[in-house]
Structures are given as structure tokens and as C-alpha cells.
Amino acid sequence: MTLHHTRVDSPIGELLLVADDTGLTYLAFTGEDHTRHTAGSTAARTPILDRAVEELEQYFARERTTFTVPLSRPGEGEVGFHGRVQRLLATVPYGSFVTYKELAVMARNPGAVRAVGSACATNPVPIFSPCHRVLRTDGGLGGYRGGTKAKELLLRLENIDFRN
Template identity: 50%
Template structure:
């Protein structure tokens, strides 16, 4: 088995510093600074556990494109991301995460509605888990999924980041 290389870099954003990581296939991870209390070590270690060689590379083309598109998104000039994504997993969780990309900019849905849309209406909690473990937050818009009662629900970047993203997309 050949080892692949995962390149990474960090970027600033209105929701804090983000770590971006890509494989030769595409973007594999977007991480909020709050996910790692040890200067990105937790996130980088998890990437290395896949058997990949993880190296900082601010010149990686996929990472440069992701940084540009995130800047445009936060500036309000981009609604959809056009990036290659590395998502090899074919589990229910991945099925949900693929569906998340179909939720339009500025719109929200509920965990229950997502479960119904992926033909598993009883899997509301599993949908929540899929959103909570989304390796590509912001790019794959799990922030657009709310609790059935209209509450925010959880978010990997924290409730303030989720509120910010929803407000950005609603024009407020």
C-alpha cells in the first residue's frame, strides 16, 4: 500500500482560523481552531492516522482554491463551492454528508427532513451524528441543518460560528 500525502495550511476567517487539508483527490478536511487545543495537533494527528504523510504546504493548488473560495464566501460573493472533495466513505454518514451539499445557500432544513430525504426517516439521531462528524464544515453546509423545534442544534465550530454562518447566508 502506498502512502498518500495530505497537504495542509491555515487561513483566517470571521469564524476564527481554519485548517484546510487536501489529498491528491481533493479537499479532505476543514477544521475549526476550537477542535484542537494543541495548535492543530489533534487534527493533524487524526489525518496522519489514515496512514498519510501530513505536511504543511501553503502552495498546494487545492488549498489555494479553497482559501480563495472561502474568502469569497465570507465576503458574500460566493454561494456555492466548486472544489474537488476527497470523500471515499460510502456509509450512511457519507450519504447524509453528500445530501447536505444540496441544501441551497440561505436555506435551512431539519435533521428530521434530512433523514426523510435520504430515505431513512427514523435515523434522525444518525443524521445529527453525520452532521457533527462532517469533515468539511462550511464547504459541506451542515450548518444549514437545525433541530425540528427550530433550535440551532450542535455544530463542530460551536454555536456562535453556526449563528454567524446562518446570518451571513440570510443577509443579516
């Protein structure tokens, strides 16, 4: 499997995108250690990476509400509960949210609220697989791999109400 990566500037900082021949495999935020995901990859623009960059630019310009770039591992690499949660993220539409508790129920394990947070934290392709649309039951932000400021900006971009 050949991996390629590229960087893109965004309102939440520089993003690193990694893709194989079938789809996007990883998105890293500024300051994240991404060496595990980029080892052996080549800095290059490929049709998949070009499409991902274009769709991100459209998303941040409020011109796109869904992503069509293929994802190589949206929960496919994860089995069990984490995999179910990561696959369910794709069902949360632009401009709406679910709570960690609701997502646990959707994943058929109502008591696994913390495990939902863990599954979101290990989501390999945030934004494309929208873990930023998961909030605490009280409407608070909760955590986010890209930082709470990034999560706040993404929610505001989509006009999602949340509690500061």
C-alpha cells in the same frame, strides 16, 4: 497519497484545511484536535488549497454562494446512512436550510433524526459540505462541530432565519 495543509483566518476563527492530490479532505476549526487528519501532512500551499482558501474568503465576503473546490471525501469514505446524509448536505442550497428530521426522511430513514446529527458531526469538510444549514425542527440551532457561535455566524452570513 500525499497530504498538505494550510491555515486561513476567518470570521469564525482560524481554519485548518487539509487536501490530498484530488481534493479537500478535512476542515478543522480552532481548538479541534486534528492530528488524525494531518498526520504525515506537510504545511504547503497547493492549487487545491489555494482554491479552497480563495473560495472561503469569497464566501465570507458574501461574494460566493457555491463552492467548486473538489472534495476528496464528501461522504465517499462513509457508507450506509452516514454517507447518504453527508452526500445529501450538498443539495441544501445557500440561504436555505433543512431540519434534522427532513434530512432523515431524505436519507430514507425517517426515525433516524439523532443519526443525522451524528452524520453532521462527523462531516469532514464543514462549510464546503454545509452541515451548518441543518436545524432542529423547532428552528433552533442544534449542534455544530465548530461550535454554536460559528454556526450562528454562518447562518446569519447566509441570511437564514433560526431561533436563538
